[in-house]
Every structure is written in structure tokens, then in C-alpha cells.
Amino acid sequence: MRLSEGEERLIAKILEEDIKSIKPKYSFAKGFVYDISSVLDLELSEFLNVANSLVEKGFLLRKFYRKVPLCPNCGSQKLLFVFICPSCKSTNWLKGKALQHLTSTCEYIGFESEFINNTCPNCGQELKSAQINESGETFSLPVDYKVYDVYYKCNSCGIFFEHPAVSAFCLDCSTQSDFNKLNWIDLYTYEPSPTLVKFEPGLFLASKIVSELTNRGYSVKEKSLLLGKSGLPHEFDIIAVKGDNQVTIDISAESGKTQKDSLLSGYVKSQDLENTNYYFVSVNELTPDEKKIAETFNIKYIESKDAKEIVDKMEADNFQKVENIKKS
């Protein structure tokens, strides 16, 4: 599986420091941040891309944390929310209990205090109520008017409204944005998945072996194809060439059935190539069954997670210094 540089660095950090959970934290300077993203020198959005891509690849698990608004102009989280008149955007408004007269000729709305003696200040008619008697108690119910317990009136343009509109002022770039124009990001808490824990030992082994081989003068290709005698192409994790010595390597961090299948496919591939040394590198110790397969089919295997040791063994085998690396 291909990982980007950022993905590799994040995984390396998690494994190195045995991180169990990555949570966003609030800072007054920046808003929500992940501590680890500053260590890795990633912007918040870059970090989220890397982490979410690792979720897709099965290496991290995530849980929704919260939705956070961003300034649409500069991406800052430092927003001051302002509550404004939906018509003229003034912040100069009043809140109170309001009544609305509802007759065929009048729809006047105003604060309760304007309806002196229960009379509509617009049309001069008295508001009609019905008296209801229920289990000994009397209630007054509105007949031709409506009561709003909480309503707002703009002091600038005079309109009444049910809810103020929300606008955000960016403390970083001074842009004023309507609520609907804001950008939103979803923040999650992340934790290593069981897959990551399982693959941990072999995860960076390929790139470590590649640099070890490169340092020793090999020209190296990763995940490349070689054409067999049969005319079929075969893929190997690593193909390395130095002089007339060609080496192919497969790396396995598996165990059980998959490991056996990999061994057998390694055998088939290696038999189809001429003048090539094939090595099966296993991060885990092979089981007796797996060893039996390897020995029966004469597959050269190296059990190790140490790149230097692996390349040492390989070279020793190549140069016939060690007769047999298949010792169990």
C-alpha cells in the first residue's frame, strides 16, 4: 500500500510515541488545533486530509468531535458572532413580548406595552379575548390577536422579526460574513486501528530496505514488474540491481493462510525468472508449516524486521559467504 510522505510521518509519530488518541484542543490563539499537527508542521486542513486518508486506508479510526466554522476569506477560526436585524443588519434591536392584531383590516404587530388598555395603537380597536372556565379556573384566550412571548424589533429600520440573523466578523482579516457564507470543517478524534497495530512492524520496512540497498550501491525499484520466461509479468515489493546481480524481494507482515499464499506465489514468480535471487522477508517468525513450504520449494526466506540485518543476510547469501540462510 502506498502512503504519502505526510501519512508516513503521522504513522511514524503515532508508533514512536505510542499515541492512543489524537484529540483537537482549543487554543485562544488559533481555535481548535491538533497538537500533533504542529509537531509534524502541518496546517489544520493538511492534517485533516492526511488523517482522513489514513482512515480510508484502514490505519486510523475516527469519531466525530464537532463542526467548526471558518472565515470564508482567510480560513481563520477566530470569529466574533454578531446578531443582527435580518433586514438592515443593524445590531441595534430590542427583545420583548409582542402582540399582533389580526383582523380583516389590521395586522399590526408591536410590543405589548404599545397596546394600552388592550387597544390596538394602529386601528384603535380593542383586542378581543374569550374567557374560558376550566375546573374552577378562568383563562383569557386571544381571539383576534396573536401573542409572541419573545420577539425582536429593530431600532434602526423598525421591523419586527422572530430571530436575529447571525453574522461573523473575522478577528484576523476583518471580513464580515453572513452565516450562510461561512465554511465548515468537521473535526474528529482519531485513534490507531487494529490494522495499524498489526502491520506496525512491517510498515516502513520496505522503505528502510530500499534506503539500505541504495546506500550499498544498488539501483532499486519498489513495487515493480519483471517479465518472466513465460511472458507473464510478476510484481515484486523490491527489485534491486548491482552489477550483474539482480535481487527481488517480497515483504510480508502477515501470518496464517495469507502468509502461505504469499510464499507459494513467491515460489511461482521466482521459478519464472532467470538469473535473479528471490528473497521472502517475513516480519514475523514463520510457523513450522510455513517453514516446511519454504524448504520444500526451496524459497529463501529471512525472518527479520531490521533492514540492515536483512540486506546483510541477503548479500552474504549472494556472495556464498553463508551457505544457507534458511536455518530455523
Ligand SMILES: [Zn+2]
Ligand atoms: Zn478572515
Ligand SMILES: [Zn+2]
Ligand atoms: Zn389593529
Ligand SMILES: [Zn+2]
Ligand atoms: Zn433593521
